[in-house]
Amino acid sequence: MAKTILLSKSFLAILFFALISSYCEKDSSELSSNNQDIPSVYSKIYGAKSISIDGDYVTIKTEGMPDHKSVYYETNHELYESFSGNTFEGNPFRKNPNTIVTQNLTFKIPLNPEKAANNRATSLGPIGVALNGVALYNQYAGPNNLELTHEINSFDQYYGHPQGVGQYHYHVEPLYLTTVKSTRAGLIGFLLDGFPVYGPEEDGKTLTSDDLDSFHGHSHPTDDFPNGIYHYHFTADPPYLNGSGYYGNPGTISQ
Ligand SMILES: [Zn+2]
Ligand SMILES: [Zn+2]
Numbered sequence: 001m002a003k004t005i006l007l008s009k010s011f012l013a014i015l016f017f018a019l020i021s022s023y024c025e026k027d028s029s030e031l032s033s034n035n036q037d038i039p040s041v042y043s044k045i046y047g048a049k050s051i052s053i054d055g056d057y058v059t060i061k062t063e064g065m066p067d068h069k070s071v072y073y074e075t076n077h078e079l080y081e082s083f084s085g086n087t088f089e090g091n092p093f094r095k096n097p098n099t100i101v102t103q104n105l106t107f108k109i110p111l112n113p114e115k116a117a118n119n120r121a122t123s124l125g126p127i128g129v130a131l132n133g134v135a136l137y138n139q140y141a142g143p144n145n146l147e148l149t150h151e152i153n154s155f156d157q158y159y160g161h162p163q164g165v166g167q168y169h170y171h172v173e174p175l176y177l178t179t180v181k182s183t184r185a186g187l188i189g190f191l192l193d194g195f196p197v198y199g200p201e202e203d204g205k206t207l208t209s210d211d212l213d214s215f216h217g218h219s220h221p222t223d224d225f226p227n228g229i230y231h232y233h234f235t236a237d238p239p240y241l242n243g244s245g246y247y248g249n250p251g252t253i254s255q
Pocket of ligand 2 (some may be wrong): 233
């Protein structure tokens with residue numbers, strides 16, 4: 001009997017300390033989230049005007065201007081460069097009538113992305129941000145999710161183009177990032193659900209959509225996330241970047 005009381009007393013003591021320590025842990029994590037350091041991976045978004053942590057979100061502000069040459073800059077712009085010949089998939093380039101205009105984009109993405117219970121479709125317009133601050137778009141053309149086919153020949157020398165109000169964007173592998181600023185196997189950006197986007201290469205192999213799930217990604221460790229993370233990959237075959245919607249719960253884009 002005495003032994004039982006002793007046991008239950010020490011059990012209570014353990015329980016008490018467990019409760020105290022879990023309370024303290026919670027307390028300190030709440031404290032640190034108030035003046036939290038920005039995880040270093042986000043500093044790779046070198047084209048951002050500002051990056052901040054707002055609660056459970058990372059807020060990334062950009063002007064959405066490509067930092068590489070484009071035939072879509074005004075001809076007197078220092079980054080203007082004429083372009084002719086073939087573009088993505090060997091299509092003969094045909095310039096669209098638009099010119100690149102400075103944007104005011106605010107991407108708010110989850111700091112700790114999670115798989116969504118109900119996956120949401122991506123919409124037209126920005127669905128993510130590339131490292132240079134340029135918007136990432138899905139595999140469709142406006143206004144009613146038309147196939148991209150008729151737009152592909154208007155991709156410039158780095159496979160981007162501006163839409164009607166001059167917002168420059170990439171639907172497919174951004175060549176300047178995969179060949180100059182990062183690598184074909186490197187980090188390229190983030191989608192609005194907070195999950196990262198990588199180039200088309202992995203372990204020396206060029207991926208196709210067949211290597212990925214229906215959202216156009218998969219999970220495993222990467223250089224930036226050694227503990228493993230879900231991530232999207234660009235591929236040369238459609239849907240190029242995203243398949244049937246966001247894998248996680250998307251944040252917001254305001255423009
Ligand atoms: Zn487009
Ligand atoms: Zn991968």
